[in-house]
Amino acid sequence: MSTEFLKIEGLAKTYPGAAEPVFDSVNFGIARGEFVCIIGHSGCGKTTILNVLAGLESASSGHVFMGQREIAGPSLDRGVVFQGHALMPWLSVRKNIAFAVRSKWPQWSRAQVDEHVEKYVALVGLASAIDKKPSALSGGMKQRVGIARAFAIQPRMLLLDEPFGALDALTRGTIQDELLRICAQTYQTVFMITHDVDEAILLADRILLMSNGPQARVAEVVKNTMSRDRQRANLHHDPQYYRIRNHLVDFLVARSKDLSHGRAPAQPLEVSPGLDGEPEAGSSGARPDTGLDGRAKIVPLRHVA
Amino acid sequence: MTKTLGFRAGLLSLLLLLLILGVWHVATLSGPAAAPVLNMTPEEIEYAKLLGKNPTGEGGGAVKSGFPGLAEMAAVTLQHLSQPFYDNGPNDKGVGIQLGHSLGRVALGFVLAALVAIPLGFVIGMSPLMYRALDPFIQVLKPISPLAWMPLALYTIKDSHISGIFVIFICSIWPMLLNTAFGVASVRREWLNVAKTLEVSPLRKAFEVILPAAAPTILTGMRISMGIAWLVIVAAEMLVGGTGIGYFVWNEWNNLSLPNVIFAIVLIGVVGMLLDLMFARLQKAVTYVD
Numbered sequence: 001m002s003t004e005f006l007k008i009e010g011l012a013k014t015y016p017g018a019a020e021p022v023f024d025s026v027n028f029g030i031a032r033g034e035f036v037c038i039i040g041h042s043g044c045g046k047t048t049i050l051n052v053l054a055g056l057e058s059a060s061s062g063h064v065f066m067g068q069r070e071i072a073g074p075s076l077d078r079g080v081v082f083q084g085h086a087l088m089p090w091l092s093v094r095k096n097i098a099f100a101v102r103s104k105w106p107q108w109s110r111a112q113v114d115e116h117v118e119k120y121v122a123l124v125g126l127a128s129a130i131d132k133k134p135s136a137l138s139g140g141m142k143q144r145v146g147i148a149r150a151f152a153i154q155p156r157m158l159l160l161d162e163p164f165g166a167l168d169a170l171t172r173g174t175i176q177d178e179l180l181r182i183c184a185q186t187y188q189t190v191f192m193i194t195h196d197v198d199e200a201i202l203l204a205d206r207i208l209l210m211s212n213g214p215q216a217r218v219a220e221v222v223k224n225t226m227s228r229d230r231q232r233a234n235l236h237h238d239p240q241y242y243r244i245r246n247h248l249v250d251f252l253v254a255r256s257k258d259l260s261h262g263r264a265p266a267q268p269l270e271v272s273p274g275l276d277g278e279p280e281a282g283s284s285g286a287r288p289d290t291g292l293d294g295r296a297k298i299v300p301l302r303h304v305a
Numbered sequence: 306m307t308k309t310l311g312f313r314a315g316l317l318s319l320l321l322l323l324l325i326l327g328v329w330h331v332a333t334l335s336g337p338a339a340a341p342v343l344n345m346t347p348e349e350i351e352y353a354k355l356l357g358k359n360p361t362g363e364g365g366g367a368v369k370s371g372f373p374g375l376a377e378m379a380a381v382t383l384q385h386l387s388q389p390f391y392d393n394g395p396n397d398k399g400v401g402i403q404l405g406h407s408l409g410r411v412a413l414g415f416v417l418a419a420l421v422a423i424p425l426g427f428v429i430g431m432s433p434l435m436y437r438a439l440d441p442f443i444q445v446l447k448p449i450s451p452l453a454w455m456p457l458a459l460y461t462i463k464d465s466h467i468s469g470i471f472v473i474f475i476c477s478i479w480p481m482l483l484n485t486a487f488g489v490a491s492v493r494r495e496w497l498n499v500a501k502t503l504e505v506s507p508l509r510k511a512f513e514v515i516l517p518a519a520a521p522t523i524l525t526g527m528r529i530s531m532g533i534a535w536l537v538i539v540a541a542e543m544l545v546g547g548t549g550i551g552y553f554v555w556n557e558w559n560n561l562s563l564p565n566v567i568f569a570i571v572l573i574g575v576v577g578m579l580l581d582l583m584f585a586r587l588q589k590a591v592t593y594v595d
Contacts (some may be wrong), residue, residue: 053497055501055502056501056502074501074502074503074504075504076502076504078500078502080498080502082495082498082499084495086493086495086498088499088500088514088517088518089593089594089595090495090517090518090520090591090593098507099503099513100499101505103503103505104503133593133594135593135594153503204508205560209375245475251365273443275530281498
């Protein structure tokens with residue numbers, strides 16, 4: 001565990017006036033180059049955790065270390081893709097990204113900045129729209145610009161706050177593929193919030209499951225046991241996919257609410273659905289059925305929460 | 306569709322203008338000499354003239370007496386427009402010169418107000434503490450009629466011209482201050498968060514994030530201020546005297562030259578409209594579609 005790039009220890013947040021913390025004893029780690037998704041119901045504090053990692057909010061207690069150093073305040077080391085793209089509407093795509101690039105490398109010449117911006121705009125496939133204002137772009141294109149802006153500063157870690165939540169399923173699929181490709185190219189370490197179980201299985205190497213708030217915790221860490229070159233097109237042909245999916249959905253539908261008020265373990269269990277038998281979650285509630293024929297148990301639920 | 310709508314609206318405006326001019330013309334048509342004069346002694350006629358009435362005109366009413374017809378108005382307008390910049394001493398200057406004085410005062414007072422209001426608005430908008438601390442002062446000072454400051458200004462500044470500028474300053478400051486503060490305070494958190502995560506310096510954040518984000522609101526404030534300043538300058542110049550379009554109106558009233566007064570009124574309206582149009586353009590230039 002000590003080799004982990006990002007380490008979160010005993011993180012807790014109590015909002016002023018609230019009797020119970022939103023979450024407490026949140027412990028997990030992320031290795032360099034790893035893609036980690038966090039799933040949980042609304043109100044369990046996912047966004048707060050991400051904001052703490054980004055340095056935009058401070059936790060009530062606990063520590064976050066990145067590369068052996070404690071995080072205090074925002075930094076160019078961590079790029080953030082916001083839930084609503086957060087582009088500045090008075091700037092063109094080029095200038096929006098240039099704003100970020102000039103922040104990271106203030107000494108660069110105009111030509112250098114321009115070249116760098118164009119490279120990252122091309123990376124998300126928006127070269128033809130580079131001089132358009134955000135208002136002239138579709139939702140998917142805006143979010144792509146947001147992703148390009150985060151990648152353009154070459155952060156050591158990328159934080160994504162439910163970046164595709166507002167997009168339609170088809171657009172989401174395309175951008176997910178793009179994100180996967182760019183992450184594979186750049187060996188980017190990513191922490192991402194999502195509500196979409198399928199998205200998590202496609203993108204993440206490990207999936208953190210959060211129990212419900214108040215006193216939410218990261219209750220389980222699900223290892224994605226599928227090969228890393230998985231594709232959206234062939235994902236659902238792998239029997240392992242359904243085992244993982246069922247495990248996640250069972251957790252969210254049945255078990256997460258029984259684990260609120262701090263009943264989840266402080267140190268999350270690491271499980272590999274379908275490979276290590278029944279998970280040893282010591283909680284009550286429905287046991288996830290990860291039986292042999294996973295397909296029989298598909299829950300027709302795409303968005304949870 | 307909009308083109309035809311614009312065309313039709315223009316046509317209607319033109320018709321309304323013609324109607325107004327027509328009514329004016331009919332109302333000021335000089336009829337036969339009115340009866341009352343016949344049974345007035347010369348002394349009574351003289352007395353009536355001293356009272357500002359013209360008993361030899363139509364109907365003995367104040368409506369006719371001295372109120373110019375269209376032909377007279379046209380002549381006066383032409384005369385003013387043909388030589389707007391003549392200067393025959395303190396009480397006889399072209400309207401161009403008078404207008405120039407008024408615009409100069411408004412510009413100076415307005416710019417000074419902007420220099421104070423916009424930075425101060427930034428501070429108030431960014432700091433809830435300052436907002437709360439300054440709010441009572443603003444709330445008390447804002448509703449004071451700018452002309453109420455005039456005696457105080459004349460006493461302390463001891464210069465009527467500078468007092469005029471001060472009055473413009475004090476009346477244009479509030480809309481700009483409040484709009485700037487509001488615009489700055491309501492800059493979206495997500496843009497500020499972007500700036501934070503990019504470790505943008507405070508100065509760069511102010512100029513590259515907050516200013517463009519709040520610019521439409523700030524310009525709305527400036528537009529309102531300019532409108533008020535142009536309203537106030539006429540009244541202020543009537544009080545202060547000397548030069549300016551407001552003084553011109555007052556002076557021509559004292560001369561009982563209604564055509565000149567009417568010409569000045571229309572001129573004030575047109576200039577006010579042009580000023581507003583200018584700010585509307587600026588506003589459009591900084592407005593962004595979200």
